[in-house]
Amino acid sequence: MTEHMKERTLERETIYTGRVLNLVRDRVELPNGKLAWREVAQHRPAVAILPVADDGRLILIRQYRHPVGEVIWEVPAGLVEDGEDLEQAAQRELREEIGYRALELLRGPSFLPSPGFCDEVIHLFLAMGLVRDPLEMDDDEFIGAKFMSKAEVLEMIRDRQVTDGKTLVAVLWFLGGNWG
Structure with a gap:
């Protein structure tokens, strides 16, 4: 039914x-038979956990994000490492x-944050029954975590203090x- 909308890749340059x-x-x-160029950012799968x-x-974290030059609020998240399944990646990110x-x-929904130029898929999880079990953070991460009521998080969303897409999707979901 949508076959007539698809584009056919003729060549790829890295x-x-x-x-x-x-x-x-x-x-x-x-x-329509015409030719065009498409730039694609290929991204490994990621997990995001509320x-x-x-x-x-709810627990949100704050960390500096270089591309936007700001410290932002977000849910814990990260890339799925080679050999990990999604649940293992989610647990590792929570612990770190x-x-x-x-x-x-x-397990929640999976979504495409920017399908116009990127193939990234983020897989959402809800984490409950939290047990203290820390892992060392990555060397390049400086993160602070904060427990907040649902009302506080919603107020932060309304006040545009939470602008991270995966966090907005996770909280609204x-x-x-x-979810259960």
């Missing part, structure tokens, strides 16, 4: 290969970034209540 992403340039044939304490408070592991890890 422009850059990095630790987090690769950049390629594809020459494509459009549905930790919920036993008392119902907030010092807890989850006794109950519920959780508050929608269709």
